[in-house]
Every structure is written in C-alpha cells, then in structure tokens.
Amino acid sequence: MKTYLLLCSVWSAVNAINIKLSSSESxxxxxxxxxxxxxxxxxVPGGIYSDLQANYIIGNILAEDNDVLTRWVAHELWTYTAQFNVSKEVILNSSVVHLVFEGVDTAAFISVNDDTPIGSVNNMFVRYVFDIKDKLKEGLNELKVSFLSPISAAKVRSDKHFAAPECVPSVYNGECHVNQIRKMQASFSWDWGPAFPSVGIWRPVYIEAYNSAIIRSVTTHITKKKxxxxxxxxxxxxxSMKKTQITGILSATLELEGKTTVKKWIPVYETSQTDGTFVVELEFKISEIQVRTWWPNGYGEQPLYELVVHFASDTYLNESSHKSLMVGFRxxxxxxKDAAEILGNTTAGKGLTFYFTVNGHPLFMKGSNWxxxxxxxxxxERQTDVVDNLLKSARDAHMSMLRVWGGGVYESDYFYEKCDQLGILIWQDFLFACAMYPTDPEFINTVQEEIEQxxxxxxxxxxxxxxxxNNENEAALVGNWYDTTPEFEKYKNQYIKLYVETIKPIVQDLDPGRRYLVSSPSNGRESERENYVAHNPYDPHYGDTHYYNYLADNWNMMTYPKTRFASEYGFQSLPSLVTMKTATNNSEDFSLDSHYSVHRQHSPNGYSFIELQMNSRMKLQKDDPKYFEKFIFYSQISQAMAIKTETELYRQDQANWYTMGALYWQLNDVWQAPSWSSIEYTGRWKMLHYYAKDFFAPVLVSPRLDxxxxxEVYLINDRFVPILEAKITIQFYNWSSPAPILTKQYPASCGPLTAALQPNIDGTLMGYKKEEIFVKFSLLATGIRSPVNYVFPVPLKRVTTLRKPNIEILVSNFVMRRHHQNLEYTVQIRVDTVVAFLWLETEVEGRFEENGLIVTEPQMIVKFLCKDHVSPRILEKSITTQYYLH
Structure with a gap:
C-alpha cells in the first residue's frame, strides 16, 4: 500500500473563553x-514525585537507591485540589462549558465544588472532557482530583483479569501487573530503568466555554498524481450538544513557495452525532512547483509550509476556532514484495522485502530506539532542552529514523515538531510492551479511545x-517467555482481539495511508498470512528483527544473523564516572560488587555479560588499582565496537540480503546506570555515539574479515548519485609506530543508495604477523568525505607491540564561534606511538567532535564545542585521557 503523507506541526486556538487551570498566581x-x-x-502540570521533591519532603529520587526508598509514595492515596474563580458570564453566556484534562496519570476520580465525582479517569494517554456547566458557580470554585495508588489499581484488575507475566524480574526492583493499567509501562521499572509509579496531572488542564463547536483535531491525507x-x-x-445543528464557514489557507497563499472555504451545515462530534472535509490541489519536497535527515531539506484551518460560527458571530499546522510534502x-525480484532465485531471495521508500527512493533507515x-x-514534557539535545545528537550522527518504543509514552507535540524540523522519521509503537494484555470490555474501551485520540x-x-x-508481544507469545504455552490459544485470541480486531481498524480508518504493523519484531505480511502469530517471528526472510547475543564474539561480523530490517540490537556499557557522580559521591560505591552498583544493574547477569565481552577482546587485571575506572572505559569500548561491527554488517548486507534498516537499542537513558544507551542521562555522549557518527556516515569504506x-572491503553510498573514479587507500601499521609500514591504493566505485563489495582488493595481510599490526582504510574521492575505518586481525589482548604512549594535549588560544551557536576550541594531540581508543574527557560542559580515537599520526587536531566561553588554559588543564593498554 502506498503511503502519501502530509507533514505537519500544529497549534490551535479558540476565541471563546479558555480558562487555564495550570499552576499560576490565580x-x-x-x-x-x-x-x-x-x-x-x-x-500542575506535574506529578507527585516532582512535587514532593519541590517541597523538600523527599530528596533527589535518582540518587543512591532512592527509587526503592521512596516507593511508599506510590502506595499512598493522593488528592490534588485547585481553587479558581469563574465569572457569571462564563456560566450564563456559554452553551458549552467543558473541563478538559490533556493527561492524568492514571486512575482518579474528578469532583467540582463537592465530593461527588463528576467522573473518573483510568488512562494516562487519553484526553478527558467533562461537561461542568451545571457544576460551576460564580466566584470561587474548587476542583479535586483524587488518585488511586497505581500499584493497588493494577493489583485489583489483575485479580479479575490476570494476564502474564505477574511481575517483572526481581532484579528490576519494580512493581507488578503494570500490563493491567494504561500507564507508562516502564514506570513500574525496566531492565534499563527504575520504578517510579507516579500519579499526577502530567499534561495541561483547562476549562473551555463556547456556544457552537471547536476544532479538536485536523488530519491531512495527500496523494501525488503526476x-x-x-x-x-x-x-x-x-x-457537548448532541444531535444539534452546527452552521458556519470552514476555511483553509495554505502558504506556498514565495510566501504566496491559496485559500479555500466551504459552508458547514452539520448535525452533531450522539457523542457531540462531527467531521468536515475539504480538498486542495497544488502544483508540484508550488512546494518543495520534504526529505529525511541526510537526504535533503525539510521545507515546511503553514496551513491554517479556521471555523467561524454563523449563529455566534464573535466565535471561531482554528488550528495552525506547519506542513511539508512527501x-x-x-x-x-517478493524478494526474488531484487535478489534472484537464491536463499536471500526467498520471502519478502521490508524497506521504506521516501519520495519514490528506497532509503536505508539509520537510527536508534527512543x-x-x-x-x-x-x-x-517540560524539559525541552533535553529533547533538543537528544534529537540534535541523533541528527548529528546521521540518523534518519528513531523508533518510539512501546513501553514509554506518546511523546509531546514538541518532540514530533522537532523531528519534523530535523528530518527524523518516527517508527511509532503503540504503548504495549513485553507482556500479554487483558481484553475485558473496560480495557478494550479505554484502548479504543487511546488509539483514536x-x-x-x-x-x-x-x-x-x-x-x-506492540513491542515484542508476538515473539513473547510464540517463544513462551512468560510460561503462556499451557494457555496458548487463550492468549493468542486475546492478542488478536487487541491488536488486530481493536487497534488495526481504528488506525486504518483514521490514517489509511500509513502501514500498520501488528508487532515489532514480526514477519509483516507473512505474520498476517499466518493469522497474525507467525511460527517464527524472527524469520530473516521477512519483516524486522530484534537480536541480542551476549555470549558470542561481538567484534566478529560472522556472529550476526541476516535480517531484512534490524529494529533492535544492542549491548550494555556503564556510564562515565562524571555521570555516576551525579547519583552518589560515596567512593565506596565505585566498585562492581558495591550495593550501589548491584542495585543499578537491572539486567540479569548484566555485569557478567559485559565482562565476558570485554575479556574476549581486551585484557583487564582484577588487581589493577584503577580496575573500576577501567571497567567503565573498557565497557564503552566493547559496546561501541560491537554495535559498530553489527551496524556495518547490516549496511553491507544491502548488497547481500537487501537489509534496509539498522536501529540500535537504545539512544537515551533515564538514570545513571548500566544500560544499552549511546547517550548518558546527563546528555554526555558515550563512545558508541561518537562511533555512530562514523558508522552511519553517508559514505563509508567498510571492511571485514571473512x-x-x-x-573484504565494501563501499557504502547513501547518496542519490554514484561514486565513480574513487580510490580506497589501505595502510598497514605496526602498533608500535605512528607511521604506516605499507600503503596501497585500489580503484573503487559504488552505485547510488547501495553497498558494493570491491572486487579487486588484495585482502591478504601481506605476510605480516597478525599480533603486531592493524589495517587502516580511507577513501579518496572528489568532493566526498568518508570516515577512516580499521581492521584488527586479532583481539587486542593478543597484540604484542602496543607501547605506553606519551600524550601531550594543547588548546589553541584562538576560539571560533560556529553557526552563531557553539564556541569551537582547537585541541591538538601529540603522541609518540599508536594510541588505541584514546578517550578525551573534561568536566567542562561541551562535546568533542571526535572521540575514542585510533591515533595513527604524531599530531592530530580535534575540535571541542561548547556554548559558554571558558579560558583555553582552563580547558587544557581539565582534559584527561584514557586509552587501551594491557
């Protein structure tokens, strides 16, 4: 099915009366x-943990083991109360007076001016609207929101409608039955995060007063015809006026290139339905020369055009409602489709393809999971600076897609607007993850509302x-993750009822142009053919896959299976000591067997798996006085190299298996703990994110050992034009000297939007001893930049020629301002030998442009970017270094 989408961001207004009930002076x-x-x-908007911290009743919830020590908060019953004034005109002169909650977390009763509830809420992802015209009075009014404990509410429902699993693993330090309530699933804990089962009014609340009708939502559907x-x-x-005739004028104004506009209007003569809603359509036809095409990050620009939809009432001449959307066309x-059409009658050609075309071009999706x-x-919702940093970091690492994972929240409008502007496509999970779910009428009814809204x-x-x-629920059911096999048919029927019979029709009705996948991972069309629960949801010939393997050698490309689209894969590392120190200042915590370290590791056997990966390639002595500090650093090397290796294989396999996506797990963190993230909770880039900037580069020389x-050497080209008459330079180095011992060049070429094995390159190691050398690869092509790349013939622990380097760091006195934003400092690095994985660190807030360097030259330059000016001498003295040496 083709997907033709109009791309937009939105704001809305109504010139009827709108009383904001967010916290303010009034x-x-x-x-x-x-x-x-x-x-x-x-x-308000807010939540109980935030409020208790602001009132100094509890301390920093992310410090030490406060996630468990403050768990009593989630067992309490909390009531939020607001007092506000309303004029007589609002009550008497408005036909409709609505109390609107954009988001309430999660189960609560609502009352106005007395203790008799006017209604209840049970889904933090739903907007609730209550008719309060008869409840308000002139002058002072009181609103109460009385919350149930989410832990207790989940238990009550589980006793009636149990669905596996009962609880998360004990190592999570979490709570049970989160699948019973429509709340952020990760709020009861996950393997990368703590449990904070909060309550609160987490999105805006306000009163709307009007006489006719308001625009609540606008959808846009676009097709290209010639x-x-x-x-x-x-x-x-x-x-709220049911079966009532509404009349007026609906208009739409669209900005085009050159600040010209087109406008269209239609009369509205509609009768509201029994739920007080109705829908009006209008259509534009726009020449392709009047707008520019929107592209994902790395493939073109992201032009946006303003669309204003406006309704003016005929009956109430001073009343109108409108929404403004920034739109783009793509x-x-x-x-x-049949993979044999691309890959021929081969093993790879069995099954179906799974790839995205954007504006008619097949694009390899590069990115991560959010x-x-x-x-x-x-x-x-509040911390837009955090969202900015994360999304811009994704853009700077050449990412074109993020998967919004199914155990979180539907993100803020701000989040999606930033993605619009930055060109980051979103794979949007609905919010069901790693569990079976009940399908009783109450649950189904609230899910229907959630999906529709x-x-x-x-x-x-x-x-x-x-x-x-959903996230992984098909795989969980088939794989018996939660001991569901004895009741397989029951859970399969519930699975189909929820995701196929309930959610799918709503999505296809409201957004017929976009593909709805029942699960991730899944076999896509093949899973649907097998009645939505495939015999093997991980079949490499179909759909998307999630792959984790902590036992094999993950620096070896031969480790990884084939896939059409890798939507999850990852390895853990520890956050930097700088980030850890925001959670604890106790030096005794900085060891792997401390209570702090054990408490923070939620992945079963997590440290053992990290250690296993490190030890397979590197050497770290238990009696080293800096063992913990080095463990952190080596864990980041191990993670970066493993994800680099796996991602480059997927990019190479465009040529071999038509693999067309690589979204590693995961982009960001929610606390200071071991996790799969490439960006720490404090916003600092791990080595992995620096490496992602290279392994996702638009053009890349990518070697591997067969x-x-x-x-074998591949040239990868994500551009719309071929690479012709290029040269690949291969340099052999002895680990003991920053000068190549042999340099060779080979002609290279690659078609557009593909990867190509370079056929004429001598892939031998030229007789050199594997334990003494490594190989460096670079591309020489007019107007094209490509990161350098490396092959290490043996694990680093077997290298015999590594020497301890002398490293000198110098910061130039000349400071530039880049793009009217960041200050740019020039950092010069001088060495007397090859340095493996040189890591530069500073507590000055900012970021190096490159890090985790394989230093192969006596002198090199790295840029440091920061927002605020710092003395070059202070920056120079603050920079510390780490590197691999055994």
Whole structure:
C-alpha cells in the first residue's frame, strides 16, 4: 500500500473563553495524602514525585537507591485540589462549558465544588472532557482530583483479569501487573530503568466555554498524481450538544513557495452525532512547483509550509476556532514484495522485502530506539532542552529514523515538531510492551479511545512513518517467555482481539495511508498470512528483527544473523564516572560488587555479560588499582565496537540480503546506570555515539574479515548519485609506530543508495604477523568525505607491540564561534606511538567532535564545542585521557 503523507506541526486556538487551570498566581494547586500527614503546594502540570521533591519532603529520587526508598509514595492515596474563580458570564453566556484534562496519570476520580465525582479517569494517554456547566458557580470554585495508588489499581484488575507475566524480574526492583493499567509501562521499572509509579496531572488542564463547536483535531491525507499534490483535510469538531445543528464557514489557507497563499472555504451545515462530534472535509490541489519536497535527515531539506484551518460560527458571530499546522510534502511506502525480484532465485531471495521508500527512493533507515526522556513523564514534557539535545545528537550522527518504543509514552507535540524540523522519521509503537494484555470490555474501551485520540493527534507529523501495535508481544507469545504455552490459544485470541480486531481498524480508518504493523519484531505480511502469530517471528526472510547475543564474539561480523530490517540490537556499557557522580559521591560505591552498583544493574547477569565481552577482546587485571575506572572505559569500548561491527554488517548486507534498516537499542537513558544507551542521562555522549557518527556516515569504506581471515572491503553510498573514479587507500601499521609500514591504493566505485563489495582488493595481510599490526582504510574521492575505518586481525589482548604512549594535549588560544551557536576550541594531540581508543574527557560542559580515537599520526587536531566561553588554559588543564593498554 502506498503511503502519501502530509507533514505537519500544529497549534490551535479558540476565541471563546479558555480558562487555564495550570499552576499560576490565580490558580493555586495543593496536594495531600489520605491521612493528611503530608501536604504541600503542587505544580500542575506535574506529578507527585516532582512535587514532593519541590517541597523538600523527599530528596533527589535518582540518587543512591532512592527509587526503592521512596516507593511508599506510590502506595499512598493522593488528592490534588485547585481553587479558581469563574465569572457569571462564563456560566450564563456559554452553551458549552467543558473541563478538559490533556493527561492524568492514571486512575482518579474528578469532583467540582463537592465530593461527588463528576467522573473518573483510568488512562494516562487519553484526553478527558467533562461537561461542568451545571457544576460551576460564580466566584470561587474548587476542583479535586483524587488518585488511586497505581500499584493497588493494577493489583485489583489483575485479580479479575490476570494476564502474564505477574511481575517483572526481581532484579528490576519494580512493581507488578503494570500490563493491567494504561500507564507508562516502564514506570513500574525496566531492565534499563527504575520504578517510579507516579500519579499526577502530567499534561495541561483547562476549562473551555463556547456556544457552537471547536476544532479538536485536523488530519491531512495527500496523494501525488503526476505533477500535482492532492491534499485532503479532515477537520474533527467537538461539542457537548448532541444531535444539534452546527452552521458556519470552514476555511483553509495554505502558504506556498514565495510566501504566496491559496485559500479555500466551504459552508458547514452539520448535525452533531450522539457523542457531540462531527467531521468536515475539504480538498486542495497544488502544483508540484508550488512546494518543495520534504526529505529525511541526510537526504535533503525539510521545507515546511503553514496551513491554517479556521471555523467561524454563523449563529455566534464573535466565535471561531482554528488550528495552525506547519506542513511539508512527501511520500512514504513500506515495500513488502517478493524478494526474488531484487535478489534472484537464491536463499536471500526467498520471502519478502521490508524497506521504506521516501519520495519514490528506497532509503536505508539509520537510527536508534527512543525511550522516555525522563522517568517522570511530566518532566519529559517540560524539559525541552533535553529533547533538543537528544534529537540534535541523533541528527548529528546521521540518523534518519528513531523508533518510539512501546513501553514509554506518546511523546509531546514538541518532540514530533522537532523531528519534523530535523528530518527524523518516527517508527511509532503503540504503548504495549513485553507482556500479554487483558481484553475485558473496560480495557478494550479505554484502548479504543487511546488509539483514536493519539492517531488523530499525531497523524499529520512528518515524523510518523509507520505504526506498530506492540513491542515484542508476538515473539513473547510464540517463544513462551512468560510460561503462556499451557494457555496458548487463550492468549493468542486475546492478542488478536487487541491488536488486530481493536487497534488495526481504528488506525486504518483514521490514517489509511500509513502501514500498520501488528508487532515489532514480526514477519509483516507473512505474520498476517499466518493469522497474525507467525511460527517464527524472527524469520530473516521477512519483516524486522530484534537480536541480542551476549555470549558470542561481538567484534566478529560472522556472529550476526541476516535480517531484512534490524529494529533492535544492542549491548550494555556503564556510564562515565562524571555521570555516576551525579547519583552518589560515596567512593565506596565505585566498585562492581558495591550495593550501589548491584542495585543499578537491572539486567540479569548484566555485569557478567559485559565482562565476558570485554575479556574476549581486551585484557583487564582484577588487581589493577584503577580496575573500576577501567571497567567503565573498557565497557564503552566493547559496546561501541560491537554495535559498530553489527551496524556495518547490516549496511553491507544491502548488497547481500537487501537489509534496509539498522536501529540500535537504545539512544537515551533515564538514570545513571548500566544500560544499552549511546547517550548518558546527563546528555554526555558515550563512545558508541561518537562511533555512530562514523558508522552511519553517508559514505563509508567498510571492511571485514571473512571466515578464512582475509579482508573484504565494501563501499557504502547513501547518496542519490554514484561514486565513480574513487580510490580506497589501505595502510598497514605496526602498533608500535605512528607511521604506516605499507600503503596501497585500489580503484573503487559504488552505485547510488547501495553497498558494493570491491572486487579487486588484495585482502591478504601481506605476510605480516597478525599480533603486531592493524589495517587502516580511507577513501579518496572528489568532493566526498568518508570516515577512516580499521581492521584488527586479532583481539587486542593478543597484540604484542602496543607501547605506553606519551600524550601531550594543547588548546589553541584562538576560539571560533560556529553557526552563531557553539564556541569551537582547537585541541591538538601529540603522541609518540599508536594510541588505541584514546578517550578525551573534561568536566567542562561541551562535546568533542571526535572521540575514542585510533591515533595513527604524531599530531592530530580535534575540535571541542561548547556554548559558554571558558579560558583555553582552563580547558587544557581539565582534559584527561584514557586509552587501551594491557
């Protein structure tokens, strides 16, 4: 099915009365527990953990083991109360007076001006609207939100509607039955994060007062017909007046190139449905020369155009409602067709392809997986600087796609708008992860509302490339992860009822142009053919895969299986000591067997797996006085090299298996702990993220050792034009000297948007002793930049010629300002021998452009970027170095 999408960001307004009930001078919120022993001033939008910290009732929740020590918070019953004033005109002069909650976390009763509830909420991902016209009074009013304990609410539902698993593994230090409630699944803990089962009003709350109807949502559907874009706009109206005639004028104004605009209007003469809603459509036809095409990061620009949809009431002449969307034009298609058409009658040619075309071009999707930017969802909404840093870091590492993982939240409008601007496509999971789920009527009803609202909210964004029903639940069911085999048919039926019979029709109705995948990983069309639960959801001939292997040698490309699209794969590392020190200042914590370190490692046998990977390639003595510090550093080397190796294989396999995506697990962190992330909780890049900037480069020379120990060299080209008349330079180095012992050049070429094995390169090691040498690869081509790359013939622990280097760091006095944003410092590095994995670190806030360097020259330059000026001498003295040496 072709996917033709209009890309947009949105804001809305209504010139009827809108009373914001967020915390302010005129609206004071307070919180209190059930026995009134704990109370304080609340910040709305917000949450109970944030409020308790702000009132100094609890300390830093991410310090030491406060995630467990503050767990009592989640067992309490909390009530939030606001007092606010309403004028008589609001009540008397408005036909509709609605109380609107954009997000309540999670189970609560709502009351206005007395203790009799006007309604309840049970889903943090749903917008709730209550008719309160008859509840308000002139002057002072009171709103109460009385929360249930999410832990208790989950247990009550589980007793009635149990679905496996009962609890997370004990090493998570988490809570049970999170699959029973529509709450951020990771808030009860995960293998990369702590449990903070918060409650609160995490998104805005306000009163809407009007007489006619308001625009609640706008969806856009676009098709390309020859030289013309056809834009269909659906406007979703809302009012509490049921079966009531609404009249007025709906108009749409679209900005085009050169600041010209086109406008269209239609009369509205609609009768609202029994739920008070109705939909109005209008259509534009736009010549392709009037707009420029939107492209993902690395493939072109991201032009956006303003679309304003406006409704003016005929009956109430001073009342109107409108939304403004920044739109862009592109097409996306997920291609699942006979693989033999591309790969011929071979083993690789069996099954179906699985790749995205954008604007008609097949693009290899490079990226990562996104978890919530904060374990407290309200802070994820507020901390736009954190979102900015993470998304810009993804862009700077040449990423074109992020997968918003199914155990988090539907992210803020700000998040998707930034993705629109940066050209980052989004694989959007619906929020079901690593569990079976109940399908009782109450659960199904709230899920229906959740899916409908969030598809309507997000549909127009360029960031949305594909919807997926869940994370790993098909694989979990087939693989008996939670001992479901004795009741397999029951769980299979529930699986189909939830993801196929409930979610799929809603998505296809509201967003027919986008592909809905029932699960990730899955075999795509093949899973559907097998009644949505495939015999082997990891079949490499279909769909996407998740792959983790902590036992094999992960610096060896021969380790990894084939796949059409790698949507998850990863390895753990520890965060830097600088980041750890934001969680503890106790020096006794900095050892692997300390209570702190054990508490932070949520992955079963996690440290053992890290150590196994390190020891397979490197040597670290247990009695080394800096063992813990080196363990951290070596874990980051190991992670970076493993993900580099696996990712480059997937990029090479464009040529061999038509692998067309690599999204490693995971981009970001929610606390200071061992995890699979490439960016630490503090925003610091791990070595992996520096390496991602290279292994995702648009043009890359990518070598590997085959099963016989000889080198194969691929040239990878993500550009729309071929690489012709290029040369690949191969240099052999002895580890003891920063000068090549042999240099050879070979002609190289590669077609557009593909990878090509270079056929005429001598892949032998020229008779050199493997324990003494390594090989460096670089590309020489006019107007093309490509990172250097390396082959290490033997594990580093077997290298016999490594020498301890003398390293001198000098910072130039000349400071530049780059792109009117960052200050750029020139850091000169001088060495007297080859340095393996040279790591530069400073507590000055900023980032080196390159790191984890294989230093092969006596002198080299690295840039340091930061926002605030620092003395070059202070920066120079602050820089410390680490490197591999055994």
């Amino acid at each position: 609206v004071v919120w307070t919180f209190v527990n059930s026995n009134r022993s704990i109370s304080g001033k609340a910040d 030289e013309e874009w056809v834009l269909n706009i659906k406007t979703y109206f809302e009012t 097409t996306v298609e997920l291609i699942e 978890i919530p930017s904060n374990i407290l969802p309200e802070l994820g 969030n598809v309507l909210r997000l549909q127009y964004h360029p960031s949305i490339a594909v919807w997926a029903g 099963a016989s120990g000889e080198m």
